[in-house]
Each structure stands twice: as C-alpha cells, then as structure tokens.
Amino acid sequence: xxxxxxxxxxxxxxxxxxxxxxxxxxxxxxxxxxxxxxxxxxxxxxxxxxxxxxxxxxxxxxxxxxxxxxxxxxxxxxxxxxxxxxxxxxxxxxxxxxxxxxxxxxxxxxxxxxxxxxxxxxxx
Numbered sequence: 001x002x003x004x005x006x007x008x009x010x011x012x013x014x015x016x017x018x019x020x021x022x023x024x025x026x027x028x029x030x031x032x033x034x035x036x037x038x039x040x041x042x043x044x045x046x047x048x049x050x051x052x053x054x055x056x057x058x059x060x061x062x063x064x065x066x067x068x069x070x071x072x073x074x075x076x077x078x079x080x081x082x083x084x085x086x087x088x089x090x091x092x093x094x095x096x097x098x099x100x101x102x103x104x105x106x107x108x109x110x111x112x113x114x115x116x117x118x119x120x121x122x123x124x
C-alpha cells in the first residue's frame with residue numbers, strides 16, 4: 001500500500017508559479033513510477049506529467065511541456081511538480097498517483113494509488 005498526500009495548491013495570477021508536493025508513505029518509494037493528473041470541473045481527468053521509478057525518464061502532456069517540471073526526492077519520499085507561466089486553463093484539482101510498473105505512463109488506469117488532490121486556481 002502507498003499513501004499519497006498532495007499539498008502546495010492555491011490561487012495565483014496568470015504568469016505566476018506554484019510548486020505542488022506529494023508526500024508518499026508505505027512501500028519503497030523507488031518501486032513506483034509517479035504521475036500528476038488534473039481534473040477541471042465538468043471535464044475528464046487528464047494526464048499532466050510522469051516520472052519513472054528510477055527518475056531517469058519523464059513524460060509531459062503537450063499542454064504543459066516547457067512550463068512544468070516533474071521531479072522526485074527519494075530521501076524524502078516526495079514528488080514535486082514545478083509549474084511556471086501558469087494559465088487560467090491550468091485551473092484544476094491536481095492529483096498525484098503511483099504506478100507499480102516503474103514506467104512513466106500517461107494512462108490513468110495504469111496507476112494503482114491516488115491522492116485526494118490539491119486545488120490550483122489561476123486568475124486572469
């Protein structure tokens with residue numbers, strides 16, 4: 001079992017930055033690939049970014065490429081999402097997720113554990 005708790009969300013103006021954090025507890029952190037997803041009201045959950053179990057591979061949604069950076073700290077069992085140049089369309093509830101396959105993937109159903117989410121609101 002892995003427990004995931006997100007933090008760092010908030011209200012920010014367009015063009016601003018936020019860093020989301022996800023604290024992981026339970027099984028060995030490096031045994032999981034990790035991902036960030038988001039869901040806006042009335043829309044389906046969508047992939048944002050993922051990082052492999054080793055940290056050597058990352059993948060991003062086209063909509064965030066060049067603006068967001070995913071990273072992980074194995075010593076602290078933490079996953080991060082640095083979000084720069086935020087846009088109003090980035091407004092959503094952001095979730096972190098863990099995948100036992102170790103491979104960074106964009107597919108939500110591949111992920112085994114999910115956090116409760118942290119809200120990000122970007123004003124124009």
